Amino acid sequence: MxxxxxxxxxxxxxxxxxxxxxxxxxxxxxxxxxxxxxxxxxxxxxxxxxxxxxxxxxxxxxxxxxxxxxxxxxxxxxxxxxxxxxxxxxxxxxxxxxxxxxxxxxxxxxxxxxxxxxxxxxxxxxxxxxxxxxxxxxxxxxxxxxxxxxxxxxxxxxxxxxxxxxxxxxxxxxxxxxxxxRIKVEERLKRSEDILRTAFEHTGTAMAVVMDDGFLVHANTRFGEILGEDPRLLKGRRWTSFVDPDRQQVLDEFHRCRKEDLASAPDQYEVVLRRVDGKEVEVLLTVGKISERPLYLLSLLDISERRKMEVLRKEALDQIDRNFAQLASLNDRIRNPLSVIVGLAEIGDNEFSEQVIRHAREIDALVTDLDQCWLESGVVRRFLKKHYDE
Incomplete structure (x- = not known):
């Protein structure tokens, strides 16, 4: 005891x-x-x-x-x-x-x-x-x-x-x-801090904490990878120094609105950043205010590959439109000469004429099949245009 x-x-x-x-x-x-x-x-x-x-x-x-x-x-x-x-x-x-x-x-x-x-x-x-x-x-x-x-x-x-x-x-x-x-509270705070730090570092999303004036307080590894810099060397630098100059004025306006009225400024927008090696990268920027402190939490999502896919998708849809237009005119361009050939063959009225007419009808059947495929492909085309051509 x-x-x-x-x-x-x-x-x-x-x-x-x-x-x-x-x-x-x-x-x-x-x-x-x-x-x-x-x-x-x-x-x-x-x-x-x-x-x-x-x-x-x-x-x-x-x-x-x-x-x-x-x-x-x-x-x-x-x-x-x-x-x-x-x-x-x-x-x-x-x-x-x-x-x-x-x-x-x-x-x-x-x-x-x-x-x-x-x-x-x-x-x-x-x-x-x-x-x-x-x-x-x-x-x-x-x-x-x-x-x-x-x-x-x-x-x-x-x-x-x-x-x-x-x-x-x-x-x-x-x-x-x-x-x-007090020791227990400090230990719980330490454990919570360790959990948050681990989540911050290994979440897979580029994240950084910045001061009200734009100076970086802390950046995780993924944030440094997007900017092409060691995250430890980013501390004390303005994150806006990596923003494309053409976009800088818009960001300044967003920041001014956020300071005057937090709800009036967008918390998510696209921006072009210039890496340390000079390459440009398009990102989706999300900004969140840390309550009761002059700090903000930034997260970056690299959308460069998405932009490339959007360009490729648009080019593919444009090519499909051109192919449809050519296919629509191709039917008439085939049937018109084919009608002339059949008419001339009927005038000849011999065994060669019958062979020509038979083959012409086979070609006409193939063109009819192409018409049906064109109609069915039109349904697919409208679906693609509706859901992927935004």
């Missing part, structure tokens, strides 16, 4: 200084024991406990068992006086953090009468555990004898001290929680 006081109050040195300063102010000795019986902070500890009772293996085990029980017992009380396993009285007060008992403040041991101090029990215990009798007796004489009124006064003093410590722990815990939350 984790120690809640140590977990939630990592700066025990600060707690020690606070306890020491308050103890000097109130003139009392004290220590703080966790709910598991661990004494984590102590100020002015008496030798009878540190050098004898807790130091010996057997008597120390009794001390630890007692301290663990004190943590449970103190949870339901404001303060109390108890007799430890070695017949020494102590005052205990719970330390509360956010209405939860997290540790116990202990006062030093004391006797309630001179008879208790001179009891033969302590001599027998010294012999049982092998304590040096003279040194143990001297340490025992250092334990004060408190009358009842002083015991009650000690309880009041330790209640005040416990409230001060509880308040200090609450502030310390609040600061620790705020610091931890």
């Amino acid at each position: 984790r120690d809640p006081l140590v977990d939630e109050t990592p700066e025990l040195s600060r707690l020690y200084r606070t306890l020491n300063e308050v103890s000097e102010l109130l003139g009392v000795r004290s220590s703080i024991v966790t709910l598991e019986g661990h004494e984590c902070v102590s100020v002015g500890e008496m030798r009878i406990c540190s050098d004898f009772h807790r130091k010996h293996t057997a008597s120390g085990r009794a001390c630890r068992t007692c301290m663990t029980g004190i943590g449970t017992y103190a949870s339901s009380r404001n303060s109390f006086v108890f007799l430890c396993p070695h017949r020494l009285w102590r005052v205990a007060v719970p330390i509360v953090l956010r209405e939860r008992h997290v540790a116990t403040l202990l006062g030093p041991p004391f006797f309630r009468s001179e008879e208790e101090q001179k009891s033969g029990y302590f001599l027998a215990m010294a012999q049982r555990y092998g304590y040096p009798v003279r040194e143990y007796t001297d340490a025992l004489m250092e334990v004060p004898i408190l009358p009842e009124e002083e015991v009650e006064q000690a309880r009041k003093s330790y209640r005040v001290l416990a409230r001060l410590l509880s308040y200090g722990l609450t502030l310390s815990h609040r600061s620790a929680v705020e610091a931890r939350d």
Whole structure:
């Protein structure tokens, strides 16, 4: 089981200084024991406990068992006086953090009468555990004898001290929680920043962040490829310096409109850029305002190949129109001479005439098939003109 006081109050040195300063102010000795019986902070500890009772293996085990029980017992009380396993009285007060008992403040041991101090029990215990009798007796004489009124006064003093410590722990815990939350927020922001940076670099679209005056702040790899320049070298340069001079005035007008009224300016338009190597490239430019900052996000789509395909498509459609016109006139140009040939063959009225007429009719059938194909091709032509000749 984790120690809640140590977990939630990592700066025990600060707690020690606070306890020491308050103890000097109130003139009392004290220590703080966790709910598991661990004494984590102590100020002015008496030798009878540190050098004898807790130091010996057997008597120390009794001390630890007692301290663990004190943590449970103190949870339901404001303060109390108890007799430890070695017949020494102590005052205990719970330390509360956010209405939860997290540790116990202990006062030093004391006797309630001179008879208790001179009891033969302590001599027998010294012999049982092998304590040096003279040194143990001297340490025992250092334990004060408190009358009842002083015991009650000690309880009041330790209640005040416990409230001060509880308040200090609450502030310390609040600061620790705020610091931890701030670190978590910073980590989430860092992860989000990494994700956005990765998306920005590897989206496959040429993108750049520019300032209001057109200076490039950051450009991804694809943006540099379109301009034929290392994207790291683009930082600090005006992106409009790559725009074709004939288009510059139009862009300036768009930018002016965007500054005056964002909705009035188009956010997408075509522009011709001049690469570093002098080649021209047609792009579709999309501009987006980054909210609450004087920055814009640019994205470029290279439409040079699209323009070439549009030219080829137009040339193909024009050629189809010419072919249709030639085919329409070709039918008449074939049938007219063919009619003359058939007429002359009928005048001859011989076996050669019949062969000529038969072959002429075969040619006429082929021309009829061409007419039908022309009609069917006309449907295809109208479809192409409707959907691809925009």
